[in-house]
Amino acid sequence: MPSPYRELLSVPGARLFVAAGFVGRLSMAMTxxxxxxxxxxxxGSYGIAGAVAATLSLSYxxxxxxxxxxxxxxxxxxxxxxxxxxxxxxxxALITCVQLDLPSWTFFPAAVxxxxxxVSLGAWVRARWSYxxxxxxxxxHSAFAFESVVDESIFVTGPMVVTALSxxxxxxxxxxxxxxxxxxxxxxxxxxxxxxxxxRPREPGVRTGSVLRNRAVRVLTPVFLMLGVVFGAxxxxxxxxxxxxxxxxxxxxxxxxxxxGSGSAALxxxxxxxxxxxxxxxxxxxxxxxxxxxxxxxxxxLWLMMFVVFFSGLAxxxxxxxxxxxxxxxxxxxxxxxxxxxxxxxxGVGVALGASLSGRLVDAFGSGAAFLVPLxxxxxxxxxxxxxxxx
Numbered sequence: 359m360p361s362p363y364r365e366l367l368s369v370p371g372a373r374l375f376v377a378a379g380f381v382g383r384l385s386m387a388m389t390x391x392x393x394x395x396x397x398x399x400x401x402g403s404y405g406i407a408g409a410v411a412a413t414l415s416l417s418y419x420x421x422x423x424x425x426x427x428x429x430x431x432x433x434x435x436x437x438x439x440x441x442x443x444x445x446x447x448x449x450x451a452l453i454t455c456v457q458l459d460l461p462s463w464t465f466f467p468a469a470v471x472x473x474x475x476x477v478s479l480g481a482w483v484r485a486r487w488s489y490x491x492x493x494x495x496x497x498x499h500s501a502f503a504f505e506s507v508v509d510e511s512i513f514v515t516g517p518m519v520v521t522a523l524s525x526x527x528x529x530x531x532x533x534x535x536x537x538x539x540x541x542x543x544x545x546x547x548x549x550x551x552x553x554x555x556x557x558r559p560r561e562p563g564v565r566t567g568s569v570l571r572n573r574a575v576r577v578l579t580p581v582f583l584m585l586g587v588v589f590g591a592x593x594x595x596x597x598x599x600x601x602x603x604x605x606x607x608x609x610x611x612x613x614x615x616x617x618x619g620s621g622s623a624a625l626x627x628x629x630x631x632x633x634x635x636x637x638x639x640x641x642x643x644x645x646x647x648x649x650x651x652x653x654x655x656x657x658x659x660l661w662l663m664m665f666v667v668f669f670s671g672l673a674x675x676x677x678x679x680x681x682x683x684x685x686x687x688x689x690x691x692x693x694x695x696x697x698x699x700x701x702x703x704x705x706g707v708g709v710a711l712g713a714s715l716s717g718r719l720v721d722a723f724g725s726g727a728a729f730l731v732p733l734x735x736x737x738x739x740x741x742x743x744x745x746x747x748x749x
Contacts, residue, residue, distance in 0.1 A: 586708020
């Protein structure tokens with residue numbers, strides 16, 4: 359591992375909260391798929407399964423920034439413990455309703471509660487990095503790059519694990535494993551008091567309001583929403599492309615090439631010392647991304663596509679990492695976790711939108727048309743980011 363990352367992991371307490379964050383965040387790539395696999399296996403309806411998963415995702419989008427706001431105000435431990443216990447109970451209620459074959463409407467209240475109590479743990483971990491490196495803020499770009507690599511590894515391993523458990527062990531096994539990861543990782547993170555950012559109670563007579571009052575957050579939230587559309591659309595389009603070319607079993611390998619490119623770029627980006635201003639790097643990354651997503655629209659061979667999407671993936675991290683760094687730089691510490699959580703949650707919403715839209719295009723026109731979705735979303739992200747970060 360390059361020396362900047364060895365130095366990061368030598369920060370007191372860093373290895374522990376990184377490990378806890380990794381375990382707790384595995385569920386972000388497992389819960390939605392686990393819900394679909396469980397509900398569809400029991401009810402035989404993908405329509406109901408998709409609706410339940412969408413309900414959970416939308417509830418998560420509403421609840422995650424709120425729990426992060428409370429974490430900023432009262433401290434991570436005081437908020438995380440009751441929230442994760444409530445989440446475990448909600449997931450257990452959802453599994454019970456499905457397994458007992460109760461009326462399908464009962465699935466939705468449990469899904470709402472499960473989503474509202476699901477935290478954006480990546481934001482909480484990044485807030486810990488910000489506090490741990492408060493004396494050396496220049497190292498934060500390496501920390502955020504490292505967290506991007508962790509995210510990529512989660513989105514590669516999580517779906518494989520939950521699918522194997524749900525199809526090979528029991529329909530509920532994948533969702534149970536996801537909930538267990540959330541509970542274990544969150545409790546382990548809450549137990550680490552030394553790296554916990556101090557609570558910043560609201561000052562008497564001072565109204566801070568929503569973090570959306572911050573201009574940087576207002577700009578970056580729609581940009582990250584569009585980046586989420588890119589991620590979700592690439593996944594669906596890639597699977598459809600592999601099936602159309604007669605190699606559906608290699609769909610995971612194809613998507614792995616994309617993730618490998620993004621992770622490699624993150625490691626390279628975080629290991630460098632940059633002299634260019636952060637906002638400039640962010641704009642350059644956003645402008646390069648749509649250019650890198652043009653070749654997948656034109657390629658018709660699977661083996662060539664693996665090569666192409668690797669290089670497309672290289673353009674992801676130079677946009678995502680400085681985006682998170684801009685939030686850390688421009689949002690006051692008393693609202694940092696909330697700001698990071700809002701941006702992270704917008705990615706999740708975008709993934710759902712991108713997957714849905716590209717899926718419709720695959721059904722109507724094939725994967726070639728579906729690859730236009732990530733290209734278009736990247737172009738919109740670049741437009742919003744370039745205009746929004748200009749002084």
